[in-house]
Structures are given as C-alpha cells and as structure tokens.
Amino acid sequence: MGAELYLARRYLMGLRRRTHVATVTAISFVSLALGVLALVVTLALLEGFQSTIRGELISRTAHALILPRSGRRIPHHDRLVSVLQAKLADVEIVQVVRATCLVGPASDAIPTRVEGRSDIRGAEVDSVLAARLGIGPGDRVEVISPRRRLTPLGPVPVHTWLKITAVRPPVPGREGGALDLPLKQAQKLLWGRPVVGAIELRDPADPWGLATRIDRALGPLGSSLNVEGLRELHRPLLLALSLERAMIFLAVGLMLVVAALNLLCNVAMVAAEKRTDMAVLSGIGVGPSALRRLFLFLGLGIGAAGAVTGAIAGTVLALILNRTHALPLPRGVFIVSSVPFKVDPAMVAGVVGFALLLSLLAAWFPSRSVSLRDPAEGLRYE
Amino acid sequence: MSENGLMVRLSGIAKGYGSGGSRVEVLRHLDLEVVRGELLAVVGPSGVGKSTLLHLIGLLDRPDDGTIELEGRDVTGADAERRAALRNRFMGFVFQYHYLLDELDARENVALPLRIAGRSSRAARERADLLLDEVGLAERGDHFPNQLSGGEQQRVAIARALAMSPPLLLADEPTGNLDRDNSERLFSLVRQLHLMEGLTSIIVTHNEEIAGRCDRVFYLVPVGK
Numbered sequence: 001m002g003a004e005l006y007l008a009r010r011y012l013m014g015l016r017r018r019t020h021v022a023t024v025t026a027i028s029f030v031s032l033a034l035g036v037l038a039l040v041v042t043l044a045l046l047e048g049f050q051s052t053i054r055g056e057l058i059s060r061t062a063h064a065l066i067l068p069r070s071g072r073r074i075p076h077h078d079r080l081v082s083v084l085q086a087k088l089a090d091v092e093i094v095q096v097v098r099a100t101c102l103v104g105p106a107s108d109a110i111p112t113r114v115e116g117r118s119d120i121r122g123a124e125v126d127s128v129l130a131a132r133l134g135i136g137p138g139d140r141v142e143v144i145s146p147r148r149r150l151t152p153l154g155p156v157p158v159h160t161w162l163k164i165t166a167v168r169p170p171v172p173g174r175e176g177g178a179l180d181l182p183l184k185q186a187q188k189l190l191w192g193r194p195v196v197g198a199i200e201l202r203d204p205a206d207p208w209g210l211a212t213r214i215d216r217a218l219g220p221l222g223s224s225l226n227v228e229g230l231r232e233l234h235r236p237l238l239l240a241l242s243l244e245r246a247m248i249f250l251a252v253g254l255m256l257v258v259a260a261l262n263l264l265c266n267v268a269m270v271a272a273e274k275r276t277d278m279a280v281l282s283g284i285g286v287g288p289s290a291l292r293r294l295f296l297f298l299g300l301g302i303g304a305a306g307a308v309t310g311a312i313a314g315t316v317l318a319l320i321l322n323r324t325h326a327l328p329l330p331r332g333v334f335i336v337s338s339v340p341f342k343v344d345p346a347m348v349a350g351v352v353g354f355a356l357l358l359s360l361l362a363a364w365f366p367s368r369s370v371s372l373r374d375p376a377e378g379l380r381y382e
Numbered sequence: 383m384s385e386n387g388l389m390v391r392l393s394g395i396a397k398g399y400g401s402g403g404s405r406v407e408v409l410r411h412l413d414l415e416v417v418r419g420e421l422l423a424v425v426g427p428s429g430v431g432k433s434t435l436l437h438l439i440g441l442l443d444r445p446d447d448g449t450i451e452l453e454g455r456d457v458t459g460a461d462a463e464r465r466a467a468l469r470n471r472f473m474g475f476v477f478q479y480h481y482l483l484d485e486l487d488a489r490e491n492v493a494l495p496l497r498i499a500g501r502s503s504r505a506a507r508e509r510a511d512l513l514l515d516e517v518g519l520a521e522r523g524d525h526f527p528n529q530l531s532g533g534e535q536q537r538v539a540i541a542r543a544l545a546m547s548p549p550l551l552l553a554d555e556p557t558g559n560l561d562r563d564n565s566e567r568l569f570s571l572v573r574q575l576h577l578m579e580g581l582t583s584i585i586v587t588h589n590e591e592i593a594g595r596c597d598r599v600f601y602l603v604p605v606g607k
C-alpha cells in the first residue's frame with residue numbers, strides 16, 4: 001500500500017509541471033470544492049431554519065399528549081396525574097379539556113376551538129382569533145357551549161361572558177384561532193363537572209424521549225390511553241422537514257456528481273498520459289491491484305483536497321453569515337429577524353463523505369482500465 | 383536454483399499479434415535455454431521479435447503456445463499479481479529508452495523497486511545511493527531525469543534494474559539511443575555489474591560488436607525463413 005500512496009502523492013505534486021493536466025486537475029479540484037461549499041451552505045441554511053422551527057415546537061408546544069383510547073374523557077384522571085407527578089418529577093403536567101364553541105363579542109359569534117388548561121389563570125385568545133373578532137385584552141366575549149341545560153322553556157345552550165386577559169401568538173403546528181380558559185372555568189362551561197379530555201406534558205431536558213418515559217411510568221395504567229410524543233404530534237411537519245432536506249441534498253448534490261464526472265475525465269487523462277509509466281511500473285513489479293489503488297489514491301487525493309477545502313470554506317461562510325446577520329428578513333413575516341445558518345458537524349462530515357465516495361467512484365473506472373492493460377502494449381507502442 | 387543450472391528455459395514458444403487475416407506471427411516453435419551466470423546477446427533484424435522474446439521472458443507478455451520456466455519452475459500460467467511479484471524480485475529490466483519516472487529524482491527512481499517490495503524508505507535510499515555510486519552517479523542522486531544526459535539516464539535505469547539484487551537482468555537495446563562512446567561505456571558497466579553481481583543477463587542488441595563481447599549470441603530469424 002505504501003508505494004502506491006507514495007507514487008500517487010508524487011504524481012499529484014508533479015501535476016503542477018504539466019500545464020494541461022494541471023489545468024484540468026485544478027478545474028476538478030475547484031468544481032468539487034464549490035460543490036461541497038454549496039452543499040454545506042445550503043444545508044446549514046436549511047438546518048438554521050429547521051432548528052428554529054424545532055426550537056419553536058419544543059419551547060411552545062406540548063412534548064407529549066395523553067389521550068383516551070376511546071371517548072372524550074380520561075378515566076380517573078386525578079389518579080393518573082398523581083402517578084405521573086410521582087414518577088416524572090421534573091415534568092410539567094397540564095390537564096386539558098377541549099370543545100368547539102361559538103365565540104364572539106356580540107351576535108356575530110364564530111365557531112372557535114375552546115381549550116381549558118390547568119396552567120393559565122385568565123381567558124386568552126391567540127392573535128388569529130383576536131384579529132378575526134377584532135378584540136383585545138379587556139374586551140368581553142360571549143362563549144356559547146355545545147352543552148345544553150334543561151329549562152322550563154326546553155334545552156338551551158350553556159353560555160357565559162368572559163373578559164379577555166391576554167392575546168398570545170398562535171401555537172406552532174396548530175391551526176390558529178383558539179380561546180384558552182382556566183381549566184375549572186372550562187370544565188364548568190363545557191361539561192358541568194370536572195372532566196379532563198387530555199393531559200399535556202413538557203420536559204425541556206428530554207423533549208423527544210418523553211413519550212417513552214411516560215409509557216414506562218404508566219405501565220398497565222396506560223392500557224386505556226394513547227401517548228403521543230413530539231414525533232407523533234408533529235409527524236406531517238417533521239416529515240416535510242426531512243423530505244425538504246433530502247430533496248435539497250439531492251438537488252445540490254447533483255453539482256457534486258457533475259464535479260465527480262469532471263474528476264473522472266481528469267484521472268482518465270492522467271492514466272492515458274502515464275500509459276508508458278504504468279507499463280514500466282508493471283515491469284518493475286507493480287501488480288494490477290496496486291496500479292488500480294494508485295489511481296484510486298490519485299482520484300481520492302484530488303477529491304479529498306477539494307472536499308476538505310469546500311467544507312472549510314462553506315463552514316466559515318455559513319458561520320460568518322449567521323454571526324453577522326448578513327441576510328435580514330422582514331419582521332412580522334418570519335419568526336427570525338435574519339436568515340439563520342446552523343453548521344452541524346455531522347452534516348459537514350456527511351457531505352465530505354459523499355464527495356469522497358463520488359471521487360472514489362470517479363477514479364474507479366479509469367483505475368480499473370489501467371489495471372487491465374497489458375504492460376507489454378504500453379512499452380510496444382511507445 | 384534448478385538442478386541443471388538453467389536460469390531460463392523456453393520450450394515451443396509461439397507468439398503472434400492481431401487476429402484473422404491480419405494476424406502476424408512473430409515467434410514460432412522457439413526453444414531457448416540460458417544457464418545461470420551467462421551473458422546472452424539476442425540479435426536479429428528489426429521486427430523479428432527480439433523485444434517480444436524479452437517481454438515473454440520478463441513475464442510482461444504471455445505466449446500463445448509453449449512454456450516458460452524460470453529456475454526450473456513453470457511460470458507460464460502465473461496470474462498477473464504473481465508475475466508482478468516475480469518481476470520485482472527475480473528480474474531487472476533495462477529498456478532502450480530509460481523510462482525513468484519524471485516525477486522522481488534519480489535516487490527515488492532507483493529506490494522505487496525497493497519501495498514496491500515494501501522496504502523502508504531509509505533502507506531503499508541507502509541501497510539506491512550504493513547503486514548510484516556503483517554506476518558512477520553518486521553526486522547526481524538529487525537530479526531529475528530531465529537534468530541528466532542520455533548516458534546518465536540509462537545508467538540510472540541500470541541501477542534501478544539492480545535495486546532488488548535480482549538474479550536475472552533483461553536489457554532491451556540498452557545502448558540503442560546512445561552514441562558510440564556512451565554505448566561502449568554503458569556496455570562495459572553492464573558487463574562489469576554482470577560479473578560483480580553474479581547475474582544472468584539477456585541483452586537484445588543490434589550492435590554486432592557488443593553482441594560479440596557476450597558469452598553467447600542467440601540469432602532470431604523471421605518466421606518462415
């Protein structure tokens with residue numbers, strides 16, 4: 001292995017003296033470096049946006065949700081909450097009850113998702129509903145429940161007037177237009193008794209593993225319940241993010257494929273130019289497999305130089321763009337003020353690995369052809 | 383070594399190029415034996431197959447028919463890797479044109495067979511320096527092929543051929559590109575090294591004078607004559 005590596009290194013160094021091969025090699029090197037740079041910067045951009053979205057999900061939504069397997073109520077929810085509090089000490093637990101009500105400041109009420117939550121103290125609307133109804137903090141709205149109560153005049157809907165205490169941003173991953181109430185108030189309005197329809201849990205220390213821990217904590221108690229983690233709760237969004245990343249990788253990765261084809265031509269050109277050298281090397285004892293390795297190292301050497309240069313340049317560029325906020329975004333449209341870039345070392349390693357794999361494939365064909373050559377022919381035709 | 387002292391034995395060798403109507407037969411029913419320590423000259427007109435014969439002995443080419451034995455072992459059917467290993471350890475090549483690698487200096491060119499055999503860089507350099515000294519180029523080790531004269535390039539090629547101390551030296555018109563004085567000096571060097579290193583040498587040459595100074599001359603005649 002040592003002699004092939006040594007020769008490949010000397011050939012690479014010697015390429016500088018051969019103008020036409022050096023030019024083609026420089027083009028291969030620059031193409032690969034640019035391809036890797038583009039891929040690193042693009043994936044850093046995607047990762048920047050996606051990690052912002054994932055961060056929003058983690059900071060503003062439940063990390064796990066417990067729902068009844070059938071019906072709309074969780075049986076023995078008090079006991080369930082006690083068990084969860086005992087076994088998952090640092091986890092935030094919020095009891096929730098939900099229904100669709102008619103909500104409006106006067107007669108123009110609209111169907112609205114109303115949620116009673118144990119973690120809030122006053123009536124809150126999200127900005128979507130606030131805009132739809134034209135209301136703000138301090139305004140009063142009427143909430144008409146789907147529950148009926150029997151009166152001498154027949155069944156009439158239960159309703160109440162609430163004073164809005166806050167307007168909050170919509171929760172990511174959930175349709176906008178919601179009214180949140182304190183749990184007890186909502187239970188009274190929607191059910192007339194202490195019913196809990198769902199339990200939301202949050203554990204900022206381990207948001208993605210919370211569902212599994214809940215399953216373990218509940219044991220047989222969870223047989224009548226469904227536990228959904230972040231992955232299940234936001235499956236379409238997370239799938240879309242993964243798909244977006246894969247498609248962008250493929251699209252920008254095509255640049256690398258083109259660069260690899262260029263490298264293939266480059267290595268083939270060196271192989272043609274070194275036809276006699278290869279015959280002489282055969283003459284002094286370099287076997288076919290060693291000749292093949294020599295050209296693989298040659299291609300890999302050019303590919304590695306290009307990939308590493310591109311990865312370093314791409315990483316530095318992404319870090320500078322992120323730190324200097326060089327690409328601002330309009331406020332109010334996006335949740336961030338400038339285009340975020342996040343360099344994931346594993347992603348950079350993956351891109352470099354992909355470039356090296358392509359370089360290896362590109363060098364494989366000319367190296368195979370060199371190894372199959374008849375050494376006597378190389379000497380005969382000189 | 384074989385019991386009868388034979389270094390090379392070719393039996394019933396046939397070799398041709400091309401196929402069908404355009405096929406040219408170069409060697410037919412060729413038998414040749416070379417004993418250990420012999421300095422053999424192969425002579426004949428251009429195109430008669432002298433280089434082909436040398437390539438067959440040097441396992442760079444395969445015969446269409448016949449067998450090749452080196453030190454009594456049949457190597458005709460050896461695979462490409464085995465042939466390469468034999469070329470590295472068993473024989474040294476000197477070609478008409480020096481065929482030094484342009485990217486390596488004289489010392490590195492001489493050391494190359496040793497590097498291929500897996501010797502350490504230091505051991506290879508020491509052996510290369512010794513050989514360069516033997517061929518009178520001790521001071522030229524750092525020079526690249528394009529900084530050497532034709533005679534010097536060929537002397538470096540000889541040093542490279544002897545790097546692994548092979549028992550067999552194959553030279554294909556080693557003086558073909560040199561003037562009379564350089565040819566004389568180079569052949570004297572080959573002859574001197576042949577004796578010093580205890581080599582068996584086969585030299586293809588057009589030069590009758592050089593051939594006359596070898597132990598034996600093998601004449602090749604065109605097929606069919």
